[in-house]
Amino acid sequence: MSDSPSHVTGTTRVKRGMAEMLKGGVIMDVVTPEQAKIAEDAGAVAVMALERVPADIRAEGGVARMSDPDMITGIVEAVTIPVMAKARIGHFAEAQVLQSLGVDFVDESEVLTPADEAHHIDKWAFDVPFVCGATNLGEALRRIGEGAAMIRSKGEAGTGNIVEAVRHLRSILGDIRRLTVADDAEIFDWAKRLAAPLPLVQEVASTGRLPVPMFCAGGIATPADASLVMQLGAEAVFVGSGIFKSDDPARRAVAIVDATTNFGDPGVVAKASRGLGEAMPGLEIGTLSTTFADRGW
Amino acid sequence: MNPTPRVGVLALQGAFGAHQRSLAALGVPSLEVRTPGDLGNVDALVIPGGESTTLWHLLGVNGLVEPLGERLAAGMPTLGTCAGLILLASDVRDGRSDQGWFSAIDISVRRNAFGRQIDSFECDLAVPALGPEDFHAVFIRAPLVEHVGPNVEVLAAVDGGPVAVREGPVLATAFHPELTGDTRVHRLFMDVLATRTGQVG
Numbered sequence: 001m002s003d004s005p006s007h008v009t010g011t012t013r014v015k016r017g018m019a020e021m022l023k024g025g026v027i028m029d030v031v032t033p034e035q036a037k038i039a040e041d042a043g044a045v046a047v048m049a050l051e052r053v054p055a056d057i058r059a060e061g062g063v064a065r066m067s068d069p070d071m072i073t074g075i076v077e078a079v080t081i082p083v084m085a086k087a088r089i090g091h092f093a094e095a096q097v098l099q100s101l102g103v104d105f106v107d108e109s110e111v112l113t114p115a116d117e118a119h120h121i122d123k124w125a126f127d128v129p130f131v132c133g134a135t136n137l138g139e140a141l142r143r144i145g146e147g148a149a150m151i152r153s154k155g156e157a158g159t160g161n162i163v164e165a166v167r168h169l170r171s172i173l174g175d176i177r178r179l180t181v182a183d184d185a186e187i188f189d190w191a192k193r194l195a196a197p198l199p200l201v202q203e204v205a206s207t208g209r210l211p212v213p214m215f216c217a218g219g220i221a222t223p224a225d226a227s228l229v230m231q232l233g234a235e236a237v238f239v240g241s242g243i244f245k246s247d248d249p250a251r252r253a254v255a256i257v258d259a260t261t262n263f264g265d266p267g268v269v270a271k272a273s274r275g276l277g278e279a280m281p282g283l284e285i286g287t288l289s290t291t292f293a294d295r296g297w
Numbered sequence: 298m299n300p301t302p303r304v305g306v307l308a309l310q311g312a313f314g315a316h317q318r319s320l321a322a323l324g325v326p327s328l329e330v331r332t333p334g335d336l337g338n339v340d341a342l343v344i345p346g347g348e349s350t351t352l353w354h355l356l357g358v359n360g361l362v363e364p365l366g367e368r369l370a371a372g373m374p375t376l377g378t379c380a381g382l383i384l385l386a387s388d389v390r391d392g393r394s395d396q397g398w399f400s401a402i403d404i405s406v407r408r409n410a411f412g413r414q415i416d417s418f419e420c421d422l423a424v425p426a427l428g429p430e431d432f433h434a435v436f437i438r439a440p441l442v443e444h445v446g447p448n449v450e451v452l453a454a455v456d457g458g459p460v461a462v463r464e465g466p467v468l469a470t471a472f473h474p475e476l477t478g479d480t481r482v483h484r485l486f487m488d489v490l491a492t493r494t495g496q497v498g
Contacts (some may be wrong), residue, residue, distance in 0.1 A: 007418040014417040017312075017437045017476045021346050021379070024310040040393070043354035045310060045347070080393055081348050082414065082438065104414035104438070127415050254358075261309050261355050262331060 010127030015149035018104065018129050019213040022046055022082070022150075022236055026226070026257045027215070029053050029240040031071075033078035039243070042253030046082040046104070048238065049075040054111045054158030055241035055280065058290065064112040066094040072101055084131070089296055090116025092125070099128040105150070108132045108143075110295035111157045111240070118297060123147030133217065135168045135293050137175040138194030141204070144212055145197040151210060153234065154293040155218020158241050160282035162219045164293055165229055169216055173233045179205045218293070221246070221279045223259030223272040230263035247277030302494050304487075305330040305339030309355040311347020311380060315475035319483045333364045341374040341490045344381030346437065346473055349389075349408065352380055353396050362397070369401040374466040374493050376486040382462075382469035383408060383440050390443065402467045403446025404459070410441030422472070424453040424461060427481040434460070434472035441471060466493050 025045025030036040036047045051067040052060065066087055076083045082104035087094035089108055094115075098106050108121050110133050120143065123130040129149035134140035140151045153172060155165030179190055182205060191201040203211055216234035220226055221242040229237060237260055239253075246252045255272040262268035285291070304320060306313045308329035320327045320343075327343070330336050342365075344352075356362045369375060369385070377385040388405035389398050411418070417438060421431035432453070442459040445451060452461035453470075460471040461482075468489055474482035 007420045009416060009418045011419055013419055013435055013476060014414075014437055017435055017473060018414050018417060020312045020315055020476065021348065021437060023312065023314065023347075024308070025348065025351055040350065043351050043358070045351045080391070080408065081350060099415065102413045102415060129414065257351075257355070258358055261359070 012149070015129035016212050018082075019131070019150035022215075023213055024261060025236045026253075026260050027084065027236065027238045028243055028253060029238075030075060030244070033074045035244055035249070036075045036078045036083075038250050039253055040079045040081050042250060043257040044081060044253065045236070046084055047075065047079060048084045048086065048107065048240075049103070050086055053241040053244060054292070055160070055245050056158075057111060058158040066091070066097065066112070069097065069101055072098070072103065076102060086112055087121070088112040089114040090119050090121060092121045095121050095126060095128075095130075099126055103128065106130050108148075110154060110292045114295050120146050120296070131215070133293070133296060134172065136171045136194075137179075137204075138196045139296060140172055140210060140214070141194060141196035141200045144200060144210065148212065150213050150215060152215040152217040152238055154296075155216065155220075156285055156288070157218045157292050158283075159219050159285065159288070160221040160242060160245075160280040161285060162221070162225045162228065164285060165216055165219045166232065168293070169229060169232045169234060172214065176204055176208060176210070180208045220256070221282065223255045223269050226256050226260045227263040227266075227269045230260060236260070241280050245280035252276050252279075302340035302490055303328060303338060304341045304343065304490070305335065306343045307345060307352075307381075309347075309359065310351050311345045312378075312473065312475055313343075313345045316343045316345050316378075319475045319480050322478075322480050323483055323487065325483075325487060331359060333360055336361065336364055336368065340494065341486075342368070342376075343486070344375065344377040344384055345475065346379030346381060349380040349383040350393050350396055352384060353398075366399055369399050369467075372466050372493070374486070374490040375401065375468070376483070377467070377469040378473055378475065379437065379439060379471060382406060382442075382471055385467055385469050387446070388444075402462065402464045402469055403449050404442045404462055404469070405444040406440045407443050408440050409438050410443075410458075411436060411439050414438055420455070422453050422455065422460070426452045426463075427485060432474070432479060432481060433477050434474075435476045436460075436472050439471045463489075
């Protein structure tokens with residue numbers, strides 16, 4: 001046996017592989033090292049470090065930016081699980097800062113105020129993997145074309161309302177199913193209508209799944225919400241405001257993790273749903289002045 | 298004796314689907330293991346990569362720590378990759394203070410020994426037990442084996458540190474054979490399984 005000198009970092013395979021390791025798990029938004037520890041204790045597979053959870057960004061308004069590096073470093077040092085952090089759409093300088101801080105995943109996120117109204121970050125230029133939101137298959141494939149190693153359905157963050165997450169998941173997964181029965185001539189038309197790179201459309205048509213893992217975000221507030229989106233075909237869940245805006249975050253965090261693992265067992269989901277206190281306050285989508293999901297192009 | 302051993306993949310969290318695809322490529326059907334009942338239905342187990350702290354938590358929540366510990370002590374053929382290697386070790390360094398492990402193979406491991414995700418890498422690795430061709434190995438926030446017991450066979454190393462080890466019915470890698478098309482590690486595991494079930498029968 002001999003040592004191997006030729007280590008290559010930042011490859012597509014290690015980026016997508018990292019996303020693969022998070023499957024079946026719950027990624028929790030946290031704003032302090034203390035919350036990060038609560039999330040880790042509860043079985044979170046990763047934490048998303050940010051300054052304000054989406055419900056507060058929504059309530060307080062103003063421009064939402066990348067978090068303070070001190071705060072991100074504090075969270076990185078507090079836990080042993082992977083740490084993600086958000087950059088504004090198109091703000092590649094924020095993403096460069098996050099990469100230099102050693103975060104394990106960058107979320108180019110519509111929850112923050114976009115920095116560029118036409119371009120997303122060229123994610124191939126980075127060694128750190130990126131996750132991006134999508135509301136439909138075309139958007140998902142455009143982000144993958146730009147180098148995203150994970151897609152999350154956007155939902156509507158900070159609302160505690162699952163309806164948009166379900167709409168986006170059904171749209172993406174439904175179109176994937178329809179694409180698998182399209183003939184070769186129809187696939188060209190699909191690429192045109194989706195405004196997505198033809199090779200990626202052809203790949204999805206032949207494999208029946210996205211080339212990267214697909215997780216779900218935006219509106220998950222209860223164990224049953226997690227079970228719902230996992231049964232619809234999400235491969236893991238992001239919970240933003242749903243945990244730390246609820247009555248008993250530690251207990252709700254454990255419950256949502258349990259329901260995500262055992263999403264197909266209603267008995268476990270029922271047990272996990274007992275005695276959690278109040279969920280986060282919910283918002284009707286029609287009453288929102290800003291819909292985050294519309295950000296991104 | 299069951300003529301075709303049933304292979305389970307621990308499906309609590311992580312890359313279990315990728316392992317199932319690797320096994321399927323060898324024509325081996327696999328069962329997802331989430332409960333003690335599921336575990337009772339399999340003769341061998343793959344413990345995939347994922348987050349070892351999360352996996353340990355979920356093993357506890359799902360009542361699997363004790364039954365899995367008993368099966369491992371009884372010599373169930375087991376393949377652990379990355380987080381799976383950590384859970385099978387006899388000592389874990391740089392983990393959480395409340396993190397447990399199964400001591401199914403006599404190795405000490407250090408978590409995230411190669412650094413954070415930005416340091417994750419792939420390389421060609423000589424693994425003589427798999428044949429003359431290098432194995433393309435993918436390391437993701439990978440652990441490193443820092444010490445091996447006298448009965449542990451080191452199958453491959455990076456910079457002198459063991460990254461693939463075997464002791465009796467337990468095979469473990471710090472890298473992710475399920476993320477490449479190369480099924481030789483899974484084939485080796487099936488050979489281990491065949492030998493063990495042969496002995497039992």
